[in-house]
Amino acid sequence: MNTFQQLGLEEHLLQAITDLGFETPSEVQQKAIPTLLSEENDLVALAQTGTGKTAAFGFPMLQKIDINSRTTQGLILSPTRELCLQITNELKLYGKYCKGLNVTAIYGGASITEQAKNVKRGAQIIVATPGRMKDMISRRLVDISKIDYAVLDEADEMLNMGFFEDIKSILSHTPQEKSTWLFSATMPKEVSIIAKKFMANPTEITVGHKNTGSKNVSHEYYLVGSRDRYAALKRLADANPQIFSVIFCRTKRDTQKVAEKLIEDGYNAGALHGDLSQNQRDLVMKSFRNKQIQMLVATDVAARGIDVDDITHVINYQLPDEIETYTHRSGRTGRAGKSGVSMVIITKSEQRKIKTIEKIIQKAFIKKEVPEGMEICEVQLKALAHKIHDTEINHEIDPYLEEINLLLEDTSKEELIKKFFSVEFTRFFNYYKGAKNLNSPKGNNSESEIRSDDQSARFFINIGKKDGYDWMSLKDFLRDNLGLGQDDVFKVDVKDSFSFFNTETVHMPKVLEFFTDFKQNGRYINVEITEKKERRGQRKFGKQKGGRSRRKDGFRSSGDRGRRKDRNNENSGRSPRRSSDFKPQGSGSSRPRRNRRK
Numbered sequence: 001m002n003t004f005q006q007l008g009l010e011e012h013l014l015q016a017i018t019d020l021g022f023e024t025p026s027e028v029q030q031k032a033i034p035t036l037l038s039e040e041n042d043l044v045a046l047a048q049t050g051t052g053k054t055a056a057f058g059f060p061m062l063q064k065i066d067i068n069s070r071t072t073q074g075l076i077l078s079p080t081r082e083l084c085l086q087i088t089n090e091l092k093l094y095g096k097y098c099k100g101l102n103v104t105a106i107y108g109g110a111s112i113t114e115q116a117k118n119v120k121r122g123a124q125i126i127v128a129t130p131g132r133m134k135d136m137i138s139r140r141l142v143d144i145s146k147i148d149y150a151v152l153d154e155a156d157e158m159l160n161m162g163f164f165e166d167i168k169s170i171l172s173h174t175p176q177e178k179s180t181w182l183f184s185a186t187m188p189k190e191v192s193i194i195a196k197k198f199m200a201n202p203t204e205i206t207v208g209h210k211n212t213g214s215k216n217v218s219h220e221y222y223l224v225g226s227r228d229r230y231a232a233l234k235r236l237a238d239a240n241p242q243i244f245s246v247i248f249c250r251t252k253r254d255t256q257k258v259a260e261k262l263i264e265d266g267y268n269a270g271a272l273h274g275d276l277s278q279n280q281r282d283l284v285m286k287s288f289r290n291k292q293i294q295m296l297v298a299t300d301v302a303a304r305g306i307d308v309d310d311i312t313h314v315i316n317y318q319l320p321d322e323i324e325t326y327t328h329r330s331g332r333t334g335r336a337g338k339s340g341v342s343m344v345i346i347t348k349s350e351q352r353k354i355k356t357i358e359k360i361i362q363k364a365f366i367k368k369e370v371p372e373g374m375e376i377c378e379v380q381l382k383a384l385a386h387k388i389h390d391t392e393i394n395h396e397i398d399p400y401l402e403e404i405n406l407l408l409e410d411t412s413k414e415e416l417i418k419k420f421f422s423v424e425f426t427r428f429f430n431y432y433k434g435a436k437n438l439n440s441p442k443g444n445n446s447e448s449e450i451r452s453d454d455q456s457a458r459f460f461i462n463i464g465k466k467d468g469y470d471w472m473s474l475k476d477f478l479r480d481n482l483g484l485g486q487d488d489v490f491k492v493d494v495k496d497s498f499s500f501f502n503t504e505t506v507h508m509p510k511v512l513e514f515f516t517d518f519k520q521n522g523r524y525i526n527v528e529i530t531e532k533k534e535r536r537g538q539r540k541f542g543k544q545k546g547g548r549s550r551r552k553d554g555f556r557s558s559g560d561r562g563r564r565k566d567r568n569n570e571n572s573g574r575s576p577r578r579s580s581d582f583k584p585q586g587s588g589s590s591r592p593r594r595n596r597r598k
Contacts, residue, residue, distance in 0.1 A: 029055055029059075032056040042179060061151070067100050075133075076125065076153060131163075144174050151180075167198075228438045247298070249317050271296075312341065316344040323353065349487060459502070459527050465495065465496050
């Protein structure tokens with residue numbers, strides 16, 4: 001089927017499709033729409049982000065519900081506020097010729113009273129986030145006991161976010177005879193569980209292969225030292241002058257920190273994460289869609305509502321906790337038939353993850369080198385030349401030309417061109433001259449590449465599961481208190497009353513010094529170095545370097561002090577992006593930033 005007319009949609013919906021400029025249905029729409037229109041059954045549809053899943057379930061629902069009834073007949077659950085609003089707006093556009101249609105969005109961060117009023121006016125379709133929906137059900141502000149259709153959109157992401165119990169509770173208030181449609185980009189075991197638990201013999205539609213990446217996206221990775229991650233990010237941005245990208249971080253804290261550093265260095269950047277108010281998020285997204293922000297730094301959760309077709313690059317500043325999440329990230333680019341690039345910045349300890357991702361997305365990564373300084377200078381120079389060549393002349397400048405010509409009358413054309421381009425070239429040249437090579441010196445996939453135990457120190461710490469920690473929360477606790485990077489704490493092993501963790505040996509003095517007299521809730525937190533285990537789990541005994549005795553249990557006490565200066569000038573130096581003719585953006589602002597005092 002190559003046209004929407006062949007899918008069985010009614011005329012008023014086809015008219016809306018024409019108004020929206022849709023010409024050919026996507027693969028998931030071709031497969032899902034006829035199935036949902038012709039049958040009253042459950043459906044599981046697997047398709048990548050950006051393939052038109054909203055239309056795939058939206059048009060059948062609009063055709064099947066009774067517009068003349070004020071009863072809620074359709075419920076759509078989505079993981080985030082942004083995606084909830086996006087789906088709501090799209091359904092309103094699809095149903096613009098459905099007289100009397102009321103699609104209501106229910107999400108946190110907005111007035112629950114106002115949302116309840118909108119539902120009470122007669123919402124045939126409710127689009128909701130699980131948390132707010134559960135809250136409104138408990139307050140008896142919404143009735144979904146008579147719905148005919150329930151949609152779980154981005155089901156894998158909702159489960160990754162811990163909404164399983166909320167979804168279970170919400171669906172318990174719906175009738176058993178309803179049709180349930182589950183749409184997801186990936187099919188981890190958690191999604192299979194929910195499909196088996198809440199659906200009866202569902203029809204399965206798969207676009208491409210399960211969990212695979214978009215064919216329009218190429219995948220690259222850059223191997224750098226853990227302290228060079230931000231410097232590598234800046235170089236990748238400078239090497240792509242027309243970049244319009246989403247940069248992914250794992251945590252809200254890192255997202256805000258990276259965005260602030262980019263803004264400080266003169267880039268058009270902004271942050272999108274859960275700690276922003278709804279108004280702040282709306283302003284950031286508006287600036288991003290208008291391209292006032294070129295580099296949007298986001299968490300995985302907040303990025304679920306990003307629906308922009310011309311994103312050129314996705315940059316994985318940090319890999320996600322769940323490898324399947326990578327397919328969601330890379331799906332932000334390569335939309336609407338356009339090509340895109342997904343870049344990953346990794347350290348040696350993360351190389352194995354690349355192989356795992358390749359198996360999931362069934363596409364190979366290309367290992368690339370972080371550009372050298374002079375390569376970037378050349379790229380920027382050529383980009384400026386193309387920009388000047390393509391610039392339309394503004395004749396408002398004509399009255400000033402005589403004075404300008406007089407000033408430059410003794411300058412030849414060749415000299416004038418050199419002077420003009422030197423303004424831009426010199427900025428980048430001065431910044432990058434003498435800049436170090438950021439690429440890891442052993443950048444291949446051999447086993448010797450992986451961070452070895454000889455380069456790391458293993459620590460014992462006297463807190464564990466009984467203190468409320470798991471491996472992730474303990475890692476965050478250590479990283480935040482020690483001021484280390486995301487990958488600087490690894491091999492975290494949490495036991496009941498104690499735990500182990502590793503850092504690179506260079507961080508050993510900092511760890512021991514910090515925990516010398518550290519208290520938490522009135523209790524001393526002790527950290528000690530433990531020797532690597534011998535065969536059969538036996539530890540070495542003897543004396544430490546320097547002649548100090550080791551305790552019988554194989555641990556060292558807090559000892560050596562030491563500080564290491566960060567000599568990485570590029571991480572702390574002034575970025576070439578900052579110049580008088582460049583206006584950085586941040587958090588939705590379009591005002592030029594004033595020069596700051598150092």
